[in-house]
Amino acid sequence: MVFLVIIPGIPAALGNFALPMMLGAKDVAYPKLNRFSYHLWLTGALFFVIALLTKGLDTGWTFYAPYSTSHSDSAVIWATMGAFILGFSSIFTGLNMLVTVHKMRPDGMTWFRMPLFIWAIYATAVIQILATPVIGIALLMLTIERALGVGIFDPALGGDPVLFEHIFWFYSHPAVYVMVLPAMGVVSELISNFSRKPIFGYRSIAFSSVAIAIFSFIVWGHHMFVSGQSDIVNVVFSALTFSVAVPSAIKVFNWVATLYKGSISLDTPMWYALAVIWLFGIGGLTGLWLGTLGTDIHLHDTYFVVAHFHFVMVGSAIFAFIGGIFYWWPKMFGVMYNECVAKLGCFLAFAGFNITFLPQFVAGSKGMPRRYFDYAPEFASYNYWSSIGAMVLGVGLSIALYSLVRSLMGERKVAPANPWGAVTLDWQCTSPPPPHNFDHAPPVEGPYDHELVRWKESLNGYEPVDPVDGDPNLARMGSAKTV
Amino acid sequence: MTTASADAHGHHGDHGHDHPEHLAHHFDTLEQQFDSCKLGMWAFLLTEVLFFSGLFVAYATLRANNPEIFSLAASFLDTKWGAINTVVLLISSFTAAMSVRNAQLGETSKLKANLIITLLCAGAFMGIKYVEYSHKWHAGLLPPGLENSMFNPENPWVPEAAHHDIDYLKLQAEVNVMTPEERVHTMTTLGRFFGVYFFLTGLHGVHVLIGIGVITWVLFRANRGEFGPDNFTAVDLTALYWHLVDLVWIFLFPLLYLIA
Amino acid sequence: MTAQAHDSHDDHHGLGHVLPVKMLAGVLGALLFLTLVTVITGSTYLYGFDLAIAMVIATTKATLVCAIFMHLRWDKGFHTFAFIGSVLFVGVFLAYTLTDTKQYQGDIRAYSIDETANSAFAAPLQDPIPHAHDGDDHSGEEAVDH
Ligand SMILES: [Cu+2]
Numbered sequence: 033m034v035f036l037v038i039i040p041g042i043p044a045a046l047g048n049f050a051l052p053m054m055l056g057a058k059d060v061a062y063p064k065l066n067r068f069s070y071h072l073w074l075t076g077a078l079f080f081v082i083a084l085l086t087k088g089l090d091t092g093w094t095f096y097a098p099y100s101t102s103h104s105d106s107a108v109i110w111a112t113m114g115a116f117i118l119g120f121s122s123i124f125t126g127l128n129m130l131v132t133v134h135k136m137r138p139d140g141m142t143w144f145r146m147p148l149f150i151w152a153i154y155a156t157a158v159i160q161i162l163a164t165p166v167i168g169i170a171l172l173m174l175t176i177e178r179a180l181g182v183g184i185f186d187p188a189l190g191g192d193p194v195l196f197e198h199i200f201w202f203y204s205h206p207a208v209y210v211m212v213l214p215a216m217g218v219v220s221e222l223i224s225n226f227s228r229k230p231i232f233g234y235r236s237i238a239f240s241s242v243a244i245a246i247f248s249f250i251v252w253g254h255h256m257f258v259s260g261q262s263d264i265v266n267v268v269f270s271a272l273t274f275s276v277a278v279p280s281a282i283k284v285f286n287w288v289a290t291l292y293k294g295s296i297s298l299d300t301p302m303w304y305a306l307a308v309i310w311l312f313g314i315g316g317l318t319g320l321w322l323g324t325l326g327t328d329i330h331l332h333d334t335y336f337v338v339a340h341f342h343f344v345m346v347g348s349a350i351f352a353f354i355g356g357i358f359y360w361w362p363k364m365f366g367v368m369y370n371e372c373v374a375k376l377g378c379f380l381a382f383a384g385f386n387i388t389f390l391p392q393f394v395a396g397s398k399g400m401p402r403r404y405f406d407y408a409p410e411f412a413s414y415n416y417w418s419s420i421g422a423m424v425l426g427v428g429l430s431i432a433l434y435s436l437v438r439s440l441m442g443e444r445k446v447a448p449a450n451p452w453g454a455v456t457l458d459w460q461c462t463s464p465p466p467p468h469n470f471d472h473a474p475p476v477e478g479p480y481d482h483e484l485v486r487w488k489e490s491l492n493g494y495e496p497v498d499p500v501d502g503d504p505n506l507a508r509m510g511s512a513k514t515v
Numbered sequence: 516m517t518t519a520s521a522d523a524h525g526h527h528g529d530h531g532h533d534h535p536e537h538l539a540h541h542f543d544t545l546e547q548q549f550d551s552c553k554l555g556m557w558a559f560l561l562t563e564v565l566f567f568s569g570l571f572v573a574y575a576t577l578r579a580n581n582p583e584i585f586s587l588a589a590s591f592l593d594t595k596w597g598a599i600n601t602v603v604l605l606i607s608s609f610t611a612a613m614s615v616r617n618a619q620l621g622e623t624s625k626l627k628a629n630l631i632i633t634l635l636c637a638g639a640f641m642g643i644k645y646v647e648y649s650h651k652w653h654a655g656l657l658p659p660g661l662e663n664s665m666f667n668p669e670n671p672w673v674p675e676a677a678h679h680d681i682d683y684l685k686l687q688a689e690v691n692v693m694t695p696e697e698r699v700h701t702m703t704t705l706g707r708f709f710g711v712y713f714f715l716t717g718l719h720g721v722h723v724l725i726g727i728g729v730i731t732w733v734l735f736r737a738n739r740g741e742f743g744p745d746n747f748t749a750v751d752l753t754a755l756y757w758h759l760v761d762l763v764w765i766f767l768f769p770l771l772y773l774i775a
Numbered sequence: 776m777t778a779q780a781h782d783s784h785d786d787h788h789g790l791g792h793v794l795p796v797k798m799l800a801g802v803l804g805a806l807l808f809l810t811l812v813t814v815i816t817g818s819t820y821l822y823g824f825d826l827a828i829a830m831v832i833a834t835t836k837a838t839l840v841c842a843i844f845m846h847l848r849w850d851k852g853f854h855t856f857a858f859i860g861s862v863l864f865v866g867v868f869l870a871y872t873l874t875d876t877k878q879y880q881g882d883i884r885a886y887s888i889d890e891t892a893n894s895a896f897a898a899p900l901q902d903p904i905p906h907a908h909d910g911d912d913h914s915g916e917e918a919v920d921h
Contacts (some may be wrong), residue, residue: 059541061551127558135551161862165562181660182710184573186885188890190703195576198872199569249864262878426609561861568865576876601810609803612844619793668894691899696888702896704811748897758845765836769829773817
């Protein structure tokens, strides 16, 4: 899930599609590298499948030494090599995005006219370039250690198992932001566009993305509070961890401020965005409990951590990913899906998710440990509700998938160029876009100036208002759009 | 990496009218294309720096905690070969920088000469590495998991009394006076040192081999007369990569060979 | 087609900066000289400053390579910024890990002593195996009693 879905999900899948369009560029800077990175992803996935089909993998995604190097008999090397290859796939995506943002901006697209999704992807690219190679070397060292018995990490040979955790988490904490930063970017787009209001605090959201990227490199030790790490380092890491909460909170407050007095249209993508605010709120705040030294020692390795992690990684990253898919679906395939079915899927998934993971916070704080196949009888009711929630979640996601697949089959409902009234450049080309995105270079204005488009009944979508002759009042009619 | 980014300006002869020959069609100007490739290469070099950093961290922690054992370990490495390799690599870095100049000025024959010298240096570097590695292979100075390693904790390899046992006798003299506990610690730490040594130099060697491949490819293109003032990106990026390989060695040499 | 393509402007070129041969050769000379210095200082005892001196020399060499061979001095400032930034991150990585690692070395040592009590290294290293006949492999036995 982590290496194969969440990490490439938004940056590679949505980023490669939407970023050049939003930027007003013809293409990403390295189209061939892009395809190469996709092939690497496929190869890495194949390695994981081989690992599953041969001996399985019992180390978890963290591959902690010395279990993974000296004791486990599962297919560790297949999995680490798979993750190594996936890491390079991720690096090349990040590199491509970074260069695209720097060099492919057309005239008029200044840094502060870029949509916030691009800022988020840019910050993600920085992390991908600087952090991902470290997981590469960590996994390579682990592989060599396992193959040649070097003993760098094996304490039986005098090696240092905590060193592995340091090297691993130097990547894997920033990796959390590789997963969640692009999600925040998607939410920023959705909230502004469906509130038909300029995003509140544009610059602070943009800078908070970059701040998160930088802070993410200096807090990795909060995963290691009970590893035997020294006390002084524990205290420093705990304190720094709180600093990451600041830029994250800046985003959430700005989203809420954007909603305030907006003229909100509750289309499917917007429901996902609202779900993310709720889920990320819970996931983010519970993260503070885990960043606090005292409470972490109580909560470490319990279901509390599982619930927290899922609220952030699935609740925020995956929900935003799905919301992004629903948002850009008309642009990708030129068809509209059935709103009712799509919304039903969203509601069920949201409800199912909460029913699954909220009880786990309680179970975890009462001491139910993670990574055991069984649980003590007093945890039965929590697990019961989690199971029910998981089924509802499954049904909800299936319905969401059905609504998307259904839109491509049978009688298609053709999508207009701009069904949502968004002002970013990706909605100024046709749906689906022509090979080089724009037949004529689009004029670049601010990304969230909603007075630049107006609803047009005959198009069943929005059209640009000529900023000179257009009647600005017409743009406000967007709110009258019926869903 | 180099290949893909340099490929970005393949031939699109029959495309747009006002498009220069070497310009891929998603770029507007040659300058934009060149800047993009260069930025991409630098971003790739950053990943390389961080990629090696994990090993340097492993090296640093090992060394910080066992300084004396590390200087004992370094005394098994031959400073002479390390120094010669440093010189060889520095010269190749110089010729790589020269080849960029040649490409920029369109001096094709000088360009080819400089690329060939770079390749020869790279080959010499790998040759010397081979000499060093094979010496250690025969002397049993290997990561502990290997069967013929004298640091193998289960069944340490003992040489036959012949040419390659000088290192062994030296080690024996050092550790046999220790208490058993100290000896175990020293031997396992030495094993880890050689693990890290082979890993660091091996990974660096792999980078040299990749460099040889890329430089050869550039040489073929130079031979076809492809490079000139408007089109020297491939040479420039390859040289950047080669300088990074040199940079890593600049740090590896004192850290591994000069700590005794 | 390329042979006669250039003329006067050696210094400022359309796409990149062309370095004079003298400068490149000068840098090579400096690098070789510093290598010699580091070999000499590396083989003398310098009162605990060996590592620091070796690293200062290596960093100087690296700076020369980056600034001149890699054109950073004439290149976009962003490349320098990014490169130095990445080195700073490596510094953070090293600093944290090194601060931390000393504390639990004792634990590792104790554990590893337990685990390796039966290791072959608990006994002294054997003498090299003679060619024709069996060696006396108890020669170092007394050493254990120290
Ligand atoms: Cu973390």
